[in-house]
Amino acid sequence: EYILETAFAEDGLDGAATVAHALVQRAVDAHPGIARLTVALDRPVIGLGASAPLHYAGLPRLVGNGCVVPDDTDVANAPGAVVGQVRVSAEARISQPKEGLFRLASGQTVRDFTEEAKAIAAAEADVRAIVAERAKEAGDR
Structure with missing residues (x-):
């Protein structure tokens, strides 16, 4: 739900309130009924970190799109891998x-x-x- 909350916020909505809405909850829970609702991201989610294969395994059905877990994901979130900086100067x-x-x-x-x-x-x-x-x-x- 955090991913959907972020997506809604990026789309200019109140992410938390939108995810909490009954219609979105019915869609996420795949609640059966005469009216079937779905919510989907328009792009795949990229999973990073050593636990990504485990945490993102069931994600595609929840977000209605694929999930990409790169081969080197175990080091992608290691200290220094996410934030790096090169500082140079000239005069x-x-x-x-x-x-x-x-x-x-x-x-x-x-x-x-x-x-x-x-x-x-x-x-x-x-x-x-x-x-x-x-x-x-x-x-x-």
Whole structure:
């Protein structure tokens, strides 16, 4: 029911109240009657963690859609597997050694510009490229 509650909340409804509604409860419980109600997710659920094969085994009939449990699910929720961070930085400096000249120093390069806006744009592009490369080298995908 927590999965349905989350799905209803994502759809803009009060998730807890919607799941508690008698019609949704009849659908989840597969209550027999003249009017048969069903509730289904529009996408499969991805099960993670060592216990996923056990906990998600009966889920498809409850949510009306499949459940995918990846082969490596036992390590997918291990400490460090869920949250990872790569932090890198880069710096660019723009100086004005004389009137009408803007000098950009970024990475291993020094370039001169006659317009400040172009120097700033080049600095931003350089820094983005440098940090993207450094992040890739540090293990970001």
